[in-house]
Amino acid sequence: MRVLVSGGAGYIGSHTVLALLDAGHDVVVVDDFSNSKPTVQGRLEALSGKHVPFHAFDLTDADKTEQLFVHEQIDAVIHFAGFKAVGESVSEPLRYYQNNLDATFSLLRAMQRSGVSKFVFSSSATVYGENAPVPYQEDYEYLSASSPYGQTKVVIERVLSDVAAVHEGWKVALLRYFNPVGAHPSGQIGEDPQGIPNNLMPFIAQVAVGRRERLTVFGDDYPTADGTCERDYIHVMDLAEGHVAALEHLGDLAEPVRAFNLGTGTGTSVLQMLHAFERATGKELPYEVGPRRAGDLAAFWADPARANTELGWRATRTIDEICADTWRWQSANPQGYPGA
Numbered sequence: 001m002r003v004l005v006s007g008g009a010g011y012i013g014s015h016t017v018l019a020l021l022d023a024g025h026d027v028v029v030v031d032d033f034s035n036s037k038p039t040v041q042g043r044l045e046a047l048s049g050k051h052v053p054f055h056a057f058d059l060t061d062a063d064k065t066e067q068l069f070v071h072e073q074i075d076a077v078i079h080f081a082g083f084k085a086v087g088e089s090v091s092e093p094l095r096y097y098q099n100n101l102d103a104t105f106s107l108l109r110a111m112q113r114s115g116v117s118k119f120v121f122s123s124s125a126t127v128y129g130e131n132a133p134v135p136y137q138e139d140y141e142y143l144s145a146s147s148p149y150g151q152t153k154v155v156i157e158r159v160l161s162d163v164a165a166v167h168e169g170w171k172v173a174l175l176r177y178f179n180p181v182g183a184h185p186s187g188q189i190g191e192d193p194q195g196i197p198n199n200l201m202p203f204i205a206q207v208a209v210g211r212r213e214r215l216t217v218f219g220d221d222y223p224t225a226d227g228t229c230e231r232d233y234i235h236v237m238d239l240a241e242g243h244v245a246a247l248e249h250l251g252d253l254a255e256p257v258r259a260f261n262l263g264t265g266t267g268t269s270v271l272q273m274l275h276a277f278e279r280a281t282g283k284e285l286p287y288e289v290g291p292r293r294a295g296d297l298a299a300f301w302a303d304p305a306r307a308n309t310e311l312g313w314r315a316t317r318t319i320d321e322i323c324a325d326t327w328r329w330q331s332a333n334p335q336g337y338p339g340a
């Protein structure tokens with residue numbers, strides 16, 4: 001298939017581009033580089049040995065999006081592009097709703113006009129909200145996220161369900177990610193957050209490489225084994241392969257729209273992750289315990305059974321591989337990708 005990957009220069013997008021090429025698909029990327037660097041293109045081409053066409057524009061520009069579908073032959077879309085900082089979305093909700101929804105509307109309209117009906121959406125475990133039983137299962141209702149960022153995922157899932165219900169032949173996979181971490185084993189591509197990392201793994205990696213003094217553990221009085229929060233950390237290469245599996249199984253879906261958890265099914269605590277990273281680097285990493293972070297849940301992980309059975313996919317990489325691959329990326333690229 002020839003796949004349009006929106007946000008293909010970003011963290012999960014770039015790894016998915018490689019997994020698609022590796023599986024024999026062709027890729028076209030659209031990315032406005034608002035949260036990624038153009039140097040990613042060269043790295044993807046060097047790693048794959050293939051030319052990867054990039055289109056640099058903002059998908060909220062509906063005319064440009066439509067033109068893209070006129071000029072490029074596209075069989076399916078994997079949609080990553082969107083704002084994703086939870087805290088920022090709380091202070092700027094309108095910007096988040098507008099950007100994430102408008103980009104999706106542009107894509108869906110352009111697809112409709114050009115007869116493309118296969119869509120894979122980058123959703124999140126955040127759609128399960130605060131009350132879902134753990135492990136999370138896809139048929140849980142009622143979906144509701146606690147941040148405007150998460151709420152854009154809930155709304156877009158709903159939009160996709162409504163669109164696919166009335167348009168003959170549409171097939172949509174909603175991929176609900178747990179906590180994506182790790183990097184390509186080459187160390188050439190990885191997560192490159194701008195500013196102070198919001199998420200645990202890039203923060204630990206920046207402590208290890210000397211960019212940050214110490215990790216602050218947000219609370220150690222949760223009702224978990226060691227008192228720190230537990231999450232389902234999934235290697236980004238497993239996640240990327242999950243997208244390929246979803247794409248290749250779209251035709252088999254019994255329903256026009258189907259949600260899949262992409263997780264491992266196992267929880268790992270903040271301190272377990274820190275200690276695994278110490279093993280990968282051979283260094284002791286300084287940390288302090290601070291107050292809880294507003295909005296954090298104590299522990300959650302996926303029930304990945306549906307993706308295992310229906311997509312023939314499962315996460316196989318371990319926490320130690322995650323840390324080794326992250327460290328390879330971070331130590332080879334201490335400041336992330338070089339600037340534009």
Ligand code: UFG
Nearest residue numbers: 086125126198199200201203216217218229231270293296
């Ligand atoms: N944590 C720390 N110190 C840090 C950063 C994080 O202790 O400096 C802890 C958090 O408190 C949490 C755990 O590490 O217990 C994981 O935090 P992340 O920010 O890495 O991940 P979250 O589970 O909070 O966030 C993820 C996704 C979001 C999604 C959210 C809700 O990154 O996109 O889950 O499901 F919205």
